[in-house]
Amino acid sequence: MTPKPFAPEDEVALREALKRCSPSTFEAAVQFRKTANPEHVPAVVIGVIERFVEPDLRMKLKDADDDLRLIEDLGIDSLTMMEIVILVEDVLQMTINNDELRNLRTVGDVKTFIDCKIRGLPLPKPTKFIPIEHVAAVMPIQPPFLFLNEASVSSASANGKYKITGQEFFLQGHFKDNPVMPASIMLEALGQLAVLYLLEGAPTEPGKVVSPQTIFFTGCEGVRAHRICKPGDILTLSIKPKRMKMPLATFEGSIRVGQEKAVIAEEITLTFGIVEAAEAPVPISAVGHAPGSNGTTPAAVTPPLRVAINA
Numbered sequence: 657m658t659p660k661p662f663a664p665e666d667e668v669a670l671r672e673a674l675k676r677c678s679p680s681t682f683e684a685a686v687q688f689r690k691t692a693n694p695e696h697v698p699a700v701v702i703g704v705i706e707r708f709v710e711p712d713l714r715m716k717l718k719d720a721d722d723d724l725r726l727i728e729d730l731g732i733d734s735l736t737m738m739e740i741v742i743l744v745e746d747v748l749q750m751t752i753n754n755d756e757l758r759n760l761r762t763v764g765d766v767k768t769f770i771d772c773k774i775r776g777l778p779l780p781k782p783t784k785f786i787p788i789e790h791v792a793a794v795m796p797i798q799p800p801f802l803f804l805n806e807a808s809v810s811s812a813s814a815n816g817k818y819k820i821t822g823q824e825f826f827l828q829g830h831f832k833d834n835p836v837m838p839a840s841i842m843l844e845a846l847g848q849l850a851v852l853y854l855l856e857g858a859p860t861e862p863g864k865v866v867s868p869q870t871i872f873f874t875g876c877e878g879v880r881a882h883r884i885c886k887p888g889d890i891l892t893l894s895i896k897p898k899r900m901k902m903p904l905a906t907f908e909g910s911i912r913v914g915q916e917k918a919v920i921a922e923e924i925t926l927t928f929g930i931v932e933a934a935e936a937p938v939p940i941s942a943v944g945h946a947p948g949s950n951g952t953t954p955a956a957v958t959p960p961l962r963v964a965i966n967a
Contacts, residue, residue, distance in 0.1 A: 659692040660749070673746055677707045685747050694774045697748070698767050704743050705763065708736050721892065722764025723783075723808050723815035730763075744770065761785065762808065783810040784856060794855050795848065796868040800825055803845035804893075809857035813896045816849045822887030837885040842919045846909040847873055847926070849895050854905060854928050858897070863933050870929030874904070878922025889913045895924070903927050 667686060674682045681703025688696040706717050709730050716729060726732040732740070737760070741752050750773055759782030760766050772779050786794075786807045795802060807816035820827075820837050827835040854866045885891065895909040905926050911919040 659690060662686075662689045670747065673743065674703075674707075677703045681706075688748065692774075694771055697770055697774060700747060701744060701767050701770055702763070704740055704747065705730070705732070705766070707743075708732065708740055717763075721815070721894075722762060722767065722813075723894075724763045725761060725785075726763070726766070727761070748774070750774065759783075764810075768812075781811050783808050786852070786856065791852065794868065795852060796871065797848050797851065801844075802848065803841065804848055804852065807849065807852055809853055811857055811859065813894065814849050814853040814857060815895075816845075816852070816893040818845055818891045818893065820885060820887050820889050820891065827887070835887055837889070837891075839879075839881045839919065842881075842885065842891065842911055843876065843879065843921060843924070845891065846893055846895060846907075846911065846919070846921055847924055849893050850905070850907045850909070850924055850926055853895060853897065853907070854926065858900065858905070860930060864930050865933050866928050867931045870927075870931075872927050874925045874927050876921055876924045878920070880920045882917040882919065883913060885913060885918055891918065898923065903929060 666689065670685055670689065671682060674685060681700060684696045684699035684703065687693065688700060702717055705726075706714050709717065709732065713730055716724060724730065726737065737757060741757060744750075745752055748770070750770075752773070756769070756779070760769055761783055765783050768780055771777075786809060788805055791804050791807055792798065792802060795804075803818045804816045805818050807814060822835060824837075826838060826841065830836060830838055851868075851871050854871055855868055858866055860866065890913065892912045893909070894911075895907045897905060897907050899906045905928055907921075907924045907926075909919075909921040909924055910917065
């Protein structure tokens, strides 16, 4: 975008529009209006959202994750979302179509959407939220070795959560009278999130999909454990693809507990295969329950994939 003239009366109007927002939001808006630099947009968007969020929820926006949900986590309803959009339109001097709002589910969705609008880039596919039931339905990994309680997948990343309950089988011996989540299992969880990305978010040619029966772990690099994780902790997992070229996909990943780093993996590499969509195998959770073409039940279940990553 080319910056438009920003007169003193424009600054007065902008200050009035953002009078209930933080000073940093106003300053970011001024800089954007003067320079049209999209780097100032996230601060403006977060500041405007914060202005409409209940005071007791505003702390969630401090260093907010992009997967922070507008409705579930911040209590923003459709009417409030319209108020946010109207103010953002006014501040950033842009137009947002109502139909475009329906796919904005997270803070990251909003920031990416506004950034694409400003830069004139194509809008990305919306984030796909995946509850535990669907995770278990599509994943080759199955309980008790599935370490994702929920997940969200977009074209650029995947995020997930796992709560350490204390009932996990491996905690019985790791360690005696001091249950600690093994670092290798936390890396396993990151690997599982990468598998989910391949199955639900990775771009493929029309009519083709990644087969869940062809995904296997090949290696990891730059792994660091920063924090002990114990029962009651909620792990926030994040992966982003770095390189994807058949048959290898490499991701960077991280796990946090709250705002504390727990595990960093600079590279996690999986191998995978592509099949015709019509030939995609039945989800593992359905095998053994769905009758075959002759009315019988399949006798064997494909062994669950374990993305075994050793710390």
